[in-house]
Amino acid sequence: MRIALLEDETEQAQHIQSILSERGHHCDSFPTGQSFLSAVFHRSYELLILDWQIPDMTGIDVLESVRAQLNWPIPVVFLTQRDSETDIVRALDAGADDYLAKPARAAELVARINALARRTNPDSEKELLLYGPFEINTQQRTIALHGRELTLTDKDFDLTLFLFQNQGRLLTREMLLERVWGLARDINTRTVDTHMSRLRRRLGLNPENGFRIKTIYQRGYRLEAMKAQEPDADSPEAETLTND
Known part of the structure; x- marks a missing residue:
């Protein structure tokens, strides 16, 4: 699966990319919302992973842009340190499909991604x-x-x-x-x-x-x-x- 990752911390991005690569996925990482959106709108990805707090905008802003401009419901997972009920509800209401708190647990992250992939393409x-x-x-x-x-x-x-x-x-x-x-x-x-x-x-x-x-x-x-x-x-x- 081709995955786009929004993560401004280099070490975190490399860790997530390593987890996904070991499970056979291809993951491109982007440190800012603008670079992430530019890639998503001009390349073909099958799933998006978003951090909430990034330098130039919020993960919610990025999610809203994705939902407004892409013409198909690409799966979106939030992976962030913000884990209050209010934040989770806000992200899901904005169009996120799943929500995980950092630090990412490898097996759980991959399992949730695979589950989303099955739901997205039931055929x-x-x-x-x-x-x-x-x-x-x-x-x-x-x-x-x-x-x-x-x-x-x-x-x-x-x-x-x-x-x-x-x-x-x-x-x-x-x-x-x-x-x-x-x-x-x-x-x-x-x-x-x-x-x-x-x-x-x-x-x-x-x-x-x-x-x-x-x-x-x-x-x-x-x-x-x-x-x-x-x-x-x-x-x-x-x-x-x-x-x-």
């Missing part, structure tokens, strides 16, 4: 997934559209499954390379763009089928549900309409 263990006219069988690794099985490569299947399970989220090229291809995040490749272009055609991602892959300029892609009459902004037809 991850299902065999048959239905998304509008699309039927995905995770055991047989097949995808059908309106009951007709599509011809896809193994990588096409992996990418399609990941897109539907993360519908509505910005997925950067780096994240897709890591999670679908298993490649290092700093590799510069057009592999993702090539596969996305092909999937648009093979899956029939258009208004009639209810979904589209939206290209987010210089950032990545997002699978979006759409209405039947809504034009696909990434299609040649939509480009023609726009130019007119």
Whole structure:
């Protein structure tokens, strides 16, 4: 899991990163609210860990910005020395999913993160997934559209499954390379763009089928549900309409 950590104390940040890394998670740490928010809004993270008291704003301010600007309910955990009932209630009311007091106990932190991950993606263990006219069988690794099985490569299947399970989220090229291809995040490749272009055609991602892959300029892609009459902004037809 890709995790963003807001923690201004270097030793604490390194300790938490070490705990998460040992359990197979990737954790980026940020010492200020502004640097944290900039990363969260321009990269793809699956869970956020917030301290309350940081130099430039409060953790509550950061949480409110996240909830106001992200278009999907990313899990958020507070990890802070403030442990009064009033503080806990305030954080939960502001949109936090869990609240832990410092110092972090490794096993408990990881267990709570894993529990949040399961709640956020309840379809991850299902065999048959239905998304509008699309039927995905995770055991047989097949995808059908309106009951007709599509011809896809193994990588096409992996990418399609990941897109539907993360519908509505910005997925950067780096994240897709890591999670679908298993490649290092700093590799510069057009592999993702090539596969996305092909999937648009093979899956029939258009208004009639209810979904589209939206290209987010210089950032990545997002699978979006759409209405039947809504034009696909990434299609040649939509480009023609726009130019007119």
